[in-house]
Amino acid sequence: MRRRAGAAGAEDSLEELIRGRIVAGIHVGRLSAGDRLPSYREVADEVGSDLRAVARAYAALERKGLVQVRGRSGVFVAPQERVGGRVLADTAGWFVDVLREAWHRRIPAASLSAFARECTAARVVRCAFLESTVDQVESIGAELRDDFGFEVCSCTAEHFGSRSAQGGPPREARGADFIATTAFHAAELHEAAAQLGVPLVVICINPQFIREVQRTLSQGGLTVVCVDPLFAERIRLVAGEVCTEGLRTVLAADRGAVEALDLSRPVLVSVAARRLLHGMDLPRSFPDQPMISPESARELHALLVRFNLEVVRGPAD
Incomplete structure (x- = not known):
């Protein structure tokens, strides 16, 4: 029986989700060849998918050389060919697809x-x-800054709306090509962006980041090391329906509490906390996912390309 288009699309997304986790884990050194991966049931329970769909996703990844399915023993990371000692064959294959798409648009590889x-x-x-x-x-x-190449002027403020009402748009936004914020402040900054005549990008949190937090909480708890306790409350909010009783907050200012952490247990250390605690023995970044969602990344990349091509081609184009 032929799968419906919607079902096929959902399974493609599931395969891409699993593939993204594995590739990211290999790139950052969290996964190596031979490491056991989550079982069919663990993946199905986490993402709310059918066991057969998970099995098909793993089978597709096995055909692509990313995993090895060893019957009842489980699913494992396959040995990864490296090109030039550093590039995953999976990444090389992705770039081949990029070159092919460029060829379709008559852009030579050398250009x-x-x-x-x-x-x-x-x-x-x-x-x-x-x-x-x-x-x-x-x-x-x-x-x-690091993933998109923007020059970032950032600030913290409790009441953007009231500041805007008193003296126009926030000072930090003046001279910017666009304003970015999260859903918590979108309404407050909508008028400021309109006054300045610049786009407003409301950044959504990466669903994979959220799922990793939810999975960790459901498996025994998570400690958040941060500067502002409100950040831990934000983590609690994005965890949603998952029981968050196991979410513990440690402030970076309390170095004694940080030093006493059991680093064998999952710990999320914010960038701001990591900066303040420079020199201390801290766990590597968790989760191994960006905070910015793929949808927001696409919007940000579209702005990056738009502003650059306006310079190269000129406004008449």
């Missing part, structure tokens, strides 16, 4: 890097990221 620079580095794109917790300002601000 692709120059075209990419035109789209992303022809000018500096300035982003004003405004949020009320220093932890999110630094965490998301770092992703905006």
Whole structure:
């Protein structure tokens, strides 16, 4: 029987979700060849999917050389071929697809890097990221700078709306090409963006980040080390229906409590807390997922390309 289009799309998304986790884990060193992966039932229970759909996703990834399915023994990370000692074969395959798409658009392989620079580095794109917790300002601000290449001016403020009413848009937003914030402050900054005539990007949290937090909480608890206790409350909110009694907060200012942490247990350390605790023995970043969602990433990339191509091609184009 042929699968319906909707079901096929859902299974493609499930395969991409599992693939993304594995590739990210290998890239950051959390996963190695031979490591056991979550079972069919664990994945199905976590994402609310059918066992058969999970089995088909793992089978597809096995055909692509990313996993090994060993019957009742489980699913394991397959040995990964590396190109030049560092690039995963999976990543090389992705770039082959990029080159093929460029070929369809009559962009020669030798010209692709120059075209990419035109789209992303022809000018500096300035982003004003405004949020009320220093932890999110630094965490998301770092992703905006490091992953997208924006020049980021960020600040924390409790009442953007009242500041705007008193003296126009927030000072930090003036001169920016666009404003970014989270859903917690979208309504407050909508008018400020309109006054400045710039786009407003409401950044959504990555569902994979949320699922990793939920999974960890359901398996025994999570400690959040942060600067502002409001950040831990935000984590509690995104965890949703998952029992959050196991969510513990440790403030970075309490170095004694941080030093006493059991690092064998899951710990989420915010970027701001990691900066304040520089030099201390801290666990590596958790989860191994960006905070910015794929949908928000697409919107941010679209702005990056738009602003750069306006410089290269000129407004008449």
